[in-house]
Amino acid sequence: MTKPERAAHVSRRLEELYPETPIPLDHTDSFTLLIAVLLSAQCTDVRVNQITPALFARANTPQAMMKVPEEEIREIIRPCGLSPQKSSAISRLSRILVEEHGGGVPADFDALEALPGVGHKTASVVMSQAFGVPAFPVDTHIHRLAKRWKLSSGKNVVQTERDLKKLFPRDRWNKLHLQIIFYGREYCSARGCDGTKCPICRELSERKTPAKS
Template identity: 55%
Template sequence: MTKAEKVQFIIDSLQELYPNPKPALDHKDPYTLLVAVALSAQTTDKKVNEVTPGLFAVADSPSKMAKLSIDHIKELITGIGLNNSKSKNLHLMANQLMDRHQGIVPDNFEDLEALAGVGHKTASVVMAQAFGIPAFPVDTHIHRLMWRWNLSNGKNVEQTERDAKRLFPREIWNDLHLQIIYYGREYSPARGLDIQKDFITRKIGRKSFLKTLIK
């Protein structure tokens, strides 16, 4: 199977499994999405979705968040990992949005990545899911599967993103990155992999990896 054939097999398989992928983080607008994604670092989406209703009931806009104390924000996100730094970042981010962007979430990478607590992955998610601008956020699932599928060398997430953008059509990036994440969670986890269930890896995975699984 050529690399082009592998890519098409992945696209077709994931489209059949997840024809209309939706973001896992609950939100109502670009700002609440930005906050939810910023909170999701080293925390499950499920946990974020448990915390954000209470947070957004109090502060669902930059102006409201900026008026809260850092301690109050920390109380509202109790249970989220790294809540000390995240509460400080949310407070500073809100003030930055008010001071620099009139309370509006910017729709470009440069301004997004200049906000407190916003890295390239977070900015990519917001660009893709809030504004519909093609982006390919790489999380641990995508990084793992791109290596397992022998489509990237696993060196770092930056290289994985470059490889994904090079291999997959730009017009499907926003759906595809969600589809790969959902496949990774359901069929190809980091631990406890059932290679019989993980049919994509079984069919196109790198030989050195498959040899450790298939007896």
């Protein structure tokens, strides 16, 4: 198969497997989504969803969050890991949203990426899932699968994102990145790919035995 043919096959199979793509992080608006995505760095979505109810019960708007002592935020989010950095980012970005953005989350990549603790991947998730702007957030899991499926030979997530955006229609980006995440969790994890069970790897590579790469 050519690379475009492989991409078309992946897109078709993922749509069959995951016609519905609920957002894995529990949230109620763009601000709570932003905080949840920030907390998900080096932490599972399941753990984040266990932590955010207590945090959002304490404060679920930038105006309220900026008034919560940073030490209190740190204690609530401690199970997510990196709590000193994340609590500082949450406190500071909440103040910036109030003072510079009228208390709202900006629907703008540059403005989002200028916030403390918000990188390109986090901004892409917020833009795609909160505002419906086409984006293709690429984390290490999507990077891994793109390599396994020979859709990208990128050495990093930046190059992989660039390659995937060229291969897939713009109107598929937002849903597709979630479909790939769901697929990786169910069939093709970081621990390895069992070629006897993983449908897409089996179809694209004719892999018949388990593999770790």
